[in-house]
Amino acid sequence: MTALSAPEQNIPTPGPAAGATVRVEDVSKWYGNVVAVNSVTFEIGPGITGLLGPNGAGKSTLLHMLAGFLASSSGSVQILGQTAFGNPELYRHVGLVPEREAVYGFLTGWQFVLMTAKLHGLPDPEGATQRAIARVEMAHAQDRPTGGYSKGMKQRIKVAAAIVHEPGVLLLDEPFNGADPRQRLQMMDMLRQMAAGGCTVVFSSHILEEVERLAENVLVVVNGRLAASGDFRTIRRLMTDRPHTFTIRSADNRRLAAALMGSPAVDGVELYSDSLSVRASDFASFTLAVAGVAQQADVTLYELLPADESLESVFSYLVNR
Amino acid sequence: MSQRAEAAGSIYDLGYRHYDGVRLGRRQSFLSLYAYSLRGAFGLGRRTTSKVIPVAVVLLAAAPTLAQLAIAAISPVDARIIEPANYFDFVQVTLAIFCAAVAPELFARDQRMRTLPLYFARGLRRDDYTIAKLAALATALLFITLLPQLVLFIGNGLAGSDLAGYAKDHWMELPQVVVSGVIVAVFFACISAAIGSQTPRRAYSTVAIIAVLILTSVVAAVIADTVGGVTLKIVVLLVPFEAATGVIRWIFNASVARETNLGKSGLDLWICFPAVLTVTAITAWLTFRRFRRLDV
Amino acid sequence: MNDTIVRLTARQLFGQKRTLFIALLVAIPVLFAILFRLNSENTDAMDWVTNVLFVRVLVGSLLPFVALIFGTAALGTEFEDGTAVYLLSKPVPRWKIVASKLVVAWAATALFVLVASVVSAPIALQGSGVDGSSMVTGFIVAEVVAAFAYCAVFLALSILTAHALLVGLLYVFIWEAVLTRLFSGLKYLSIREYSVALAHWIGAIPNVIIDPQVSGATAAVLLVVISVGSVGLAVRWLGRWQIGETA
Numbered sequence: 128m129t130a131l132s133a134p135e136q137n138i139p140t141p142g143p144a145a146g147a148t149v150r151v152e153d154v155s156k157w158y159g160n161v162v163a164v165n166s167v168t169f170e171i172g173p174g175i176t177g178l179l180g181p182n183g184a185g186k187s188t189l190l191h192m193l194a195g196f197l198a199s200s201s202g203s204v205q206i207l208g209q210t211a212f213g214n215p216e217l218y219r220h221v222g223l224v225p226e227r228e229a230v231y232g233f234l235t236g237w238q239f240v241l242m243t244a245k246l247h248g249l250p251d252p253e254g255a256t257q258r259a260i261a262r263v264e265m266a267h268a269q270d271r272p273t274g275g276y277s278k279g280m281k282q283r284i285k286v287a288a289a290i291v292h293e294p295g296v297l298l299l300d301e302p303f304n305g306a307d308p309r310q311r312l313q314m315m316d317m318l319r320q321m322a323a324g325g326c327t328v329v330f331s332s333h334i335l336e337e338v339e340r341l342a343e344n345v346l347v348v349v350n351g352r353l354a355a356s357g358d359f360r361t362i363r364r365l366m367t368d369r370p371h372t373f374t375i376r377s378a379d380n381r382r383l384a385a386a387l388m389g390s391p392a393v394d395g396v397e398l399y400s401d402s403l404s405v406r407a408s409d410f411a412s413f414t415l416a417v418a419g420v421a422q423q424a425d426v427t428l429y430e431l432l433p434a435d436e437s438l439e440s441v442f443s444y445l446v447n448r
Numbered sequence: 449m450s451q452r453a454e455a456a457g458s459i460y461d462l463g464y465r466h467y468d469g470v471r472l473g474r475r476q477s478f479l480s481l482y483a484y485s486l487r488g489a490f491g492l493g494r495r496t497t498s499k500v501i502p503v504a505v506v507l508l509a510a511a512p513t514l515a516q517l518a519i520a521a522i523s524p525v526d527a528r529i530i531e532p533a534n535y536f537d538f539v540q541v542t543l544a545i546f547c548a549a550v551a552p553e554l555f556a557r558d559q560r561m562r563t564l565p566l567y568f569a570r571g572l573r574r575d576d577y578t579i580a581k582l583a584a585l586a587t588a589l590l591f592i593t594l595l596p597q598l599v600l601f602i603g604n605g606l607a608g609s610d611l612a613g614y615a616k617d618h619w620m621e622l623p624q625v626v627v628s629g630v631i632v633a634v635f636f637a638c639i640s641a642a643i644g645s646q647t648p649r650r651a652y653s654t655v656a657i658i659a660v661l662i663l664t665s666v667v668a669a670v671i672a673d674t675v676g677g678v679t680l681k682i683v684v685l686l687v688p689f690e691a692a693t694g695v696i697r698w699i700f701n702a703s704v705a706r707e708t709n710l711g712k713s714g715l716d717l718w719i720c721f722p723a724v725l726t727v728t729a730i731t732a733w734l735t736f737r738r739f740r741r742l743d744v
Numbered sequence: 745m746n747d748t749i750v751r752l753t754a755r756q757l758f759g760q761k762r763t764l765f766i767a768l769l770v771a772i773p774v775l776f777a778i779l780f781r782l783n784s785e786n787t788d789a790m791d792w793v794t795n796v797l798f799v800r801v802l803v804g805s806l807l808p809f810v811a812l813i814f815g816t817a818a819l820g821t822e823f824e825d826g827t828a829v830y831l832l833s834k835p836v837p838r839w840k841i842v843a844s845k846l847v848v849a850w851a852a853t854a855l856f857v858l859v860a861s862v863v864s865a866p867i868a869l870q871g872s873g874v875d876g877s878s879m880v881t882g883f884i885v886a887e888v889v890a891a892f893a894y895c896a897v898f899l900a901l902s903i904l905t906a907h908a909l910l911v912g913l914l915y916v917f918i919w920e921a922v923l924t925r926l927f928s929g930l931k932y933l934s935i936r937e938y939s940v941a942l943a944h945w946i947g948a949i950p951n952v953i954i955d956p957q958v959s960g961a962t963a964a965v966l967l968v969v970i971s972v973g974s975v976g977l978a979v980r981w982l983g984r985w986q987i988g989e990t991a
Contacts, residue, residue, distance in 0.1 A: 245747075545910065652761070
């Protein structure tokens with residue numbers, strides 16, 4: 128809830144420099160007068176890349192262009208060295224998990240994945256289906272019609288269908304929507320394994336924490352433009368190297384305020400009737416320091432909230448920088 | 449610890465504002481829904497491709513008026529081929545296709561997009577919703593059943609040399625045009641609404657509306673050729689095109705040609721009026737019932 | 745053609761509701777034939793079966809309507825439901841997708857219309873002493889060929905626009921049924937006219953019964969041109985299909 132500790136559990140995978148599989152060069156997409164994507168350029172290699180941005184930023188448009196379902200208005204989109212749009216043969220190496228919940232409701236999970244395997248022309252469709260379904264842990268529900276699945280189950284069977292041919296590039300549009308926390312963890316594990324196996328995984332999300340936990344490489348899209356790209360930790364530092372405001376409630380706000388003023392991580396403190404507002408120069412050093420300061424001053428912390436940590440404020444900071 | 453738990457339940461202020469203005473209530477929601485639905489019928493506020501079909505169909509329905517006015521302008525003698533009493537003959541298929549295009553849009557869209565709970569959670573009652581939608585559909589249909597004829601009426605007046613004389617000779621036509629136009633619009637609106645509201649799938653209701661409005665007239669024609677008699681009388685009363693034609697001719701006090709299905713049935717035209725009223729009432733009731741019973 | 749897509753499409757098209765509805769439609773001409781049989785003292789059976797049952801009801805209304813339903817649904821429902829991406833994100837050549845979808849729509853249309861024809865025509869002709877076998881054969885061949893052309897046109901239309909069903913209705917019930925009657929020159933641009941001409945030609949139907957303005961050979965050529973052209977456009981449009989903003 129407080130988003131203060133960033134769990135560092137990324138499996139080391141080759142960075143983007145190690146041979147790009149996805150190449151986007153000066154790509155724009157407009158609908159009439161509306162510009163959805165505005166001259167975006169980036170390269171992605173094997174590993175997990177998060178496409179982060181608020182709703183309506185152009186993430187889906189970008190992902191659809193990568194998937195070959197939208198032609199760019201200008202610029203080039205290349206997957207594994209080939210043009211993405213109008214190139215069905217490319218799907219041998221690309222898996223796509225669309226955002227929409229739609230499935231063929233009358234097919235069972237098994238039939239749906241098997242159909243996908245057959246459409247890919249796999250030599251052993253049954254075996255591939257079995258492996259893919261086991262991977263998303265859906266074997267227990269594979270003989271039920273997908274029309275009766277919950278949101279999270281539909282999501283998982285869609286993922287199973289997308290990985291049945293073991294693609295080199297896996298594209299997922301908002302894959303964690305509708306998944307419960309356990310399914311989310313399980314899906315994250317699976318994506319990490321695929322990335323470890325050399326797959327280029329690209330997923331979109333508007334939730335910072337998801338991207339933070341999963342992606343080592345990140346593309347931040349705001350208003351159709353690429354606001355930031357590269358190593359997640361670098362971006363994170365760029366995002367956090369700015370004045371932050373925290374709201375603190377404690378057993379003794381006044382004493383804590385005095386103690387905090389002694390800390391170099393703190394720029395200023397304002398004392399309100401039942402809370403403190405603290406301006407910190409650096410996100411990381413302050414969050415590391417605050418517990419120690421409170422302990423030394425013998426004040427119990429009740430609550431520590433970043434006052435401006437909403438995604439929108441981070442984005443607006445990045446864009447206006 | 450309990451304090452901590454309480455603290456964890458706080459809500460960030462992201463700048464959302466409460467609405468402090470006056471709440472306009474049920475009447476205003478009703479009027480907004482009506483206006484919004486009427487705009488939706490013509491694809492206003494939607495993307496361009498949604499406007500093409502309704503606008504094209506309305507223009508198609510106006511074609512007979514334009515043709516007649518063109519004839520009147522060119523021809524030296526008073527050539528009135530297309531008249532208020534037979535206007536419906538030229539636009540009935542167009543009207544049916546307009547119903548098939550618009551009724552699913554008005555009655556199925558909210559079910560498909562699952563937006564009905566949003567309406568029913570407001571001051572608006574379920575019957576209000578149905579009335580607003582029915583009224584919007586009927587109003588939209590007036591663009592086909594009434595508007596071209598009003599244009600024709602005015603155009604005919606202006607085309608002649610003697611405007612005052614024309615008005616004197618034809619003043620009775622105006623109330624007849626209005627009354628028949630409104631009856632036909634409400635009649636077709638209720639039938640299409642009863643069908644269009646039954647399924648969230650646009651394609652299904654479009655096809656069903658066409659089947660009920662257009663294919664039934666094929667049935668009437670074949671029955672007229674093969675069976676005739678009482679069967680034909682009953683069929684004619686149940687087939688929307690035939691019953692509507694009957695009512696219109698009755699209102700204009702005009703006769704029907706012998707070779708038409710209505711003519712072959714030998715039916716007294718006034719009977720079409722109660723038949724149309726009954727079908728309108730039943731289909732309206734079906735529409736109300738659908739939205740009263742629908743689990744949202 | 746692709747087996748998997750054919751089977752998938754067959755399951756999509758033969759859903760319970762749709763099949764039941766079309767079965768009801770198919771029952772209409774059969775009912776007509778029975779009514780005719782019971783009340784046909786003064787009417788020429790050959791003339792009625794040709795002009796009313798086939799030209800007006802089966803070829804003129806039922807065939808285009810059923811073809812419209814199946815032709816637009818074969819791919820159209822996939823676009824509407826958002827399942828098209830599963831089909832299109834596969835290394836299957838686009839012509840195979842079009843061909844598989846079209847074959848199922850065509851087979852479904854032809855099946856229903858053939859059943860209606862084969863059941864209703866003999867009922868109406870029975871006991872009249874007329875040998876209508878050549879005429880019925882002509883119409884059945886024409887129906888099967890025209891079903892393909894209709895389905896191809898409507899399938900192509902469903903890729904181009906989400907409003908394919910309405911555009912198709914305007915074509916069938918305004919263009920073919922009304923405008924071609926008002927402006928006879930348009931008969932050269934109507935699948936319905938081609939089908940009647942083809943039936944007239946193959947069935948060797950006397951000119952006193954029907955007298956189409958297009959020659960049978962011309963009609964056959966035009967039907968092939970329209971079918972091939974529509975399939976070509978469908979493949980081309982599907983290859984360039986883009987996901988909608990809201991889809």
